[in-house]
Amino acid sequence: MAGGHKETPGGEREGSPRVSSVSHLTLNRLSFYLRCLRSLQSEEVQRISSKELANRYHLSASQIRKDLAQFGEFGIRGVGYDVAQLIEHLSDLLGLERLHRMIIVGMGNLGSALACYFGFNSGAFRVVAGVDRDPAKVGASLCGFTIGHTDDLAKEVRRSRAEIGILCVPAEAAQSTYDELVAAGIRGVLNFSPIRLRPVENVAHKDVDLRIHLEELAFFLKEPLPAD
Amino acid sequence: MAGGHKETPGGEREGSPRVSSVSHLTLNRLSFYLRCLRSLQSEEVQRISSKELANRYHLSASQIRKDLAQFGEFGIRGVGYDVAQLIEHLSDLLGLERLHRMIIVGMGNLGSALACYFGFNSGAFRVVAGVDRDPAKVGASLCGFTIGHTDDLAKEVRRSRAEIGILCVPAEAAQSTYDELVAAGIRGVLNFSPIRLRPVENVAHKDVDLRIHLEELAFFLKEPLPAD
DNA sequence: AGATGTGAATGAGTTCACAGCT
DNA sequence: AGCTGTGAACTCATTCACATCT
Numbered sequence: 001m002a003g004g005h006k007e008t009p010g011g012e013r014e015g016s017p018r019v020s021s022v023s024h025l026t027l028n029r030l031s032f033y034l035r036c037l038r039s040l041q042s043e044e045v046q047r048i049s050s051k052e053l054a055n056r057y058h059l060s061a062s063q064i065r066k067d068l069a070q071f072g073e074f075g076i077r078g079v080g081y082d083v084a085q086l087i088e089h090l091s092d093l094l095g096l097e098r099l100h101r102m103i104i105v106g107m108g109n110l111g112s113a114l115a116c117y118f119g120f121n122s123g124a125f126r127v128v129a130g131v132d133r134d135p136a137k138v139g140a141s142l143c144g145f146t147i148g149h150t151d152d153l154a155k156e157v158r159r160s161r162a163e164i165g166i167l168c169v170p171a172e173a174a175q176s177t178y179d180e181l182v183a184a185g186i187r188g189v190l191n192f193s194p195i196r197l198r199p200v201e202n203v204a205h206k207d208v209d210l211r212i213h214l215e216e217l218a219f220f221l222k223e224p225l226p227a228d
Numbered sequence: 229m230a231g232g233h234k235e236t237p238g239g240e241r242e243g244s245p246r247v248s249s250v251s252h253l254t255l256n257r258l259s260f261y262l263r264c265l266r267s268l269q270s271e272e273v274q275r276i277s278s279k280e281l282a283n284r285y286h287l288s289a290s291q292i293r294k295d296l297a298q299f300g301e302f303g304i305r306g307v308g309y310d311v312a313q314l315i316e317h318l319s320d321l322l323g324l325e326r327l328h329r330m331i332i333v334g335m336g337n338l339g340s341a342l343a344c345y346f347g348f349n350s351g352a353f354r355v356v357a358g359v360d361r362d363p364a365k366v367g368a369s370l371c372g373f374t375i376g377h378t379d380d381l382a383k384e385v386r387r388s389r390a391e392i393g394i395l396c397v398p399a400e401a402a403q404s405t406y407d408e409l410v411a412a413g414i415r416g417v418l419n420f421s422p423i424r425l426r427p428v429e430n431v432a433h434k435d436v437d438l439r440i441h442l443e444e445l446a447f448f449l450k451e452p453l454p455a456d
Numbered sequence: 457a458g459a460t461g462t463g464a465a466t467g468a469g470t471t472c473a474c475a476g477c478t
Numbered sequence: 479a480g481c482t483g484t485g486a487a488c489t490c491a492t493t494c495a496c497a498t499c500t
Binding site: 028 | 250286322328330337344347392418432441443
């Protein structure tokens with residue numbers, strides 16, 4: 001087996017040989033903390049302790065501290081954390097201080113939806129291009145860009161200066177499209193197709209398998225309802 | 229899932245002891261194994277050892293065996309696993325033997341896309357209903373059902389006999405809509421809204437936060453590309 | 457022999473508990 | 479006093495190694 005990267009088959013696998021090894025669990029929590037802090041800021045809260053943050057959002061205080069301490073001393077002992085400052089630090093840490101341009105490959109149901117999805121077009125993220133194989137779709141405009149043809153993928157990536165590719169093509173096309181994206185110089189890929197990609201060095205990579213989430217739910221629905 | 233790792237999807241009550249204490253990591257792997265096995269079956273492979281399965285799909289042989297052994301002795305020592313039999317066992321185990329009817333709440337970009345998404349309308353899953361607050365959307369037909377009004381949520385759930393709710397409403401509406409779904413008798417919820425729901429006993433529950441995946445990617449894009 | 461199933465060892469991730477700073 | 483930051487304890491998850499079965 002090649003380099004020892006940890007994998008969670010079918011669910012989230014996370015790419016790139018990591019130099020600074022932060023677990024994706026920690027990263028996800030940091031993202032979540034950031035969201036909480038923004039909410040607090042809008043409520044004009046200026047300082048917060050790990051304990052209160054934990055109470056408000058059902059988190060663990062010691063875990064908040066551990067997570068943050070990994071990256072420096074952001075808090076003030078005896079006081080807590082400065083909300084604005086911590087937002088600043090976390091945004092910086094997560095790479096959210098600049099805009100990330102994204103291209104969607106495969107403008108089917110899911111691709112089209114994501115192109116206009118608020119979560120993909122707010123804050124540090126923006127969908128700036130999209131391509132599809134189907135000539136009938138090419139040329140259509142939606143949510144701020146005009147759909148190009150998948151044959152021009154590399155050109156579209158360069159033109160739009162996208163650094164993240166959102167892969168929404170069917171399973172059969174996923175690996176080849178991924179390789180094209182990488183060849184075009186993409187730096188990160190969010191893969192919605194239900195297959196495992198052969199990942200490339202130095203390209204960040206995240207699988208999101210929507211079906212698998214349903215199957216997880218199904219497992220719990222199978223269990224007999226405890227009639228209490 | 230946003231932060232916590234200790235999520236307890238569904239009210240954890242003692243039903244079958246071994247069934248209720250399966251980690252979601254294991255469950256996701258089982259789903260993935262099942263997919264691999266189906267692919268093998270379509271290639272007419274009849275028997276496979278954990279080692280070969282692992283090699284083919286970049287998994288860990290001992291983990292495959294551990295995962296499966298949790299639920300019984302499905303293999304034949306000295307031989308391997310019977311593909312068809314194991315598919316049967318896994319489908320059964322994951323509750324994929326019967327159809328799961330689903331209702332989408334919030335027919336915006338994402339909701340509409342999921343309604344017609346293949347992964348949500350194949351195998352054991354089918355979207356059978358959808359509702360929205362916007363009267364302009366109510367009455368429209370797509371992908372096999374007619375959009376109802378969110379005010380009639382409980383009625384729609386009953387009429388369509390949906391057991392899973394797909395929550396695609398904005399953050400503000402998420403908690404109240406969740407509560408309505410639960411009151412309407414829904415048994416599982418897949419939550420795409422970016423907030424943490426206060427979960428209810430005995431309702432299976434899974435958060436899928438698409439934005440957080442982007443933020444995870446952004447972190448790796450921020451890092452200096454390792455030259456090693 | 458050859459592969460499973462499983463206790464034991466290792467490793468990852470989380471919580472505890474407290475030293476040390478404000 | 480109060481709260482952070484952190485080593486140590488603990489829990490959960492994966493890998494190893496081998497006894498066990500075909």
